[in-house]
Amino acid sequence: MASKKVSKNTICLWYERDALEAANFYAKTFPDSKVGDIFHAPGDYPDGKQGDVLTVEFTVAGIPCIGLNGGPTFKQSEAFSFQIATDDQAETDRLWNAVVGNGGQESQCGWCKDKWGLSWQITPRALTDAIADPDRKAAKRAFDAMMEMQKIDIAKIEAARRG
Incomplete structure (x- = not known):
């Protein structure tokens, strides 16, 4: 199965666990912003469980981003x-x-x-x-x-x- 087209350069932003909430806020607040695909963890990981939202693709003012729910390690x-x-x-x-x-x-x-x-x-x-x-x-x-x-x-x- 071929992967869908992903932007060549995407900003990845680390969130403790609220990437989807953040993406939704940016989409309603900033022009030319939207929420794209939401990916759920295929298995448990250090700061989450299988099925949790792992990443969220979104655009902020035309800039492609990925929000990663990576836990509290990085701020x-x-x-x-x-x-x-x-x-x-x-x-x-x-x-x-x-x-x-x-x-x-x-x-x-x-x-x-x-x-x-x-x-x-x-x-x-x-x-x-x-x-x-x-x-x-x-x-x-x-x-x-x-x-x-x-x-x-x-x-x-x-x-x-x-x-």
Whole structure:
């Protein structure tokens, strides 16, 4: 039996046991996201039993991923994050509030963590444009404003950019 077509490069994310819950949350929260195939363990393994959900294929904002229910051995860290570009304050607020409001936690400079410990950068395009401003003084003012924020406030970034 031939295997079905799997993406050449897929991000594998380790979860203690909630990969399916996480995948469902991402699918309902982020545009261009969905849950794909769910695979159950064909036998017992160190942190699970035969029949438990072992892996979940899902897409987050167009990026193919696999969630692995691997047990408590490894934890997520800020060394990996999804950066989601937002178009306006309403989208920034909606995504930030969804992640934080579902058991997540706020961090600095547009970063937050979901309840499974995965880091997200909810990054307005206005911020990216501001810190790339060819006027380096304007870029620094915007950057300095960002450094004081948790969730990014686009109006404050734009005001800082203008001086």
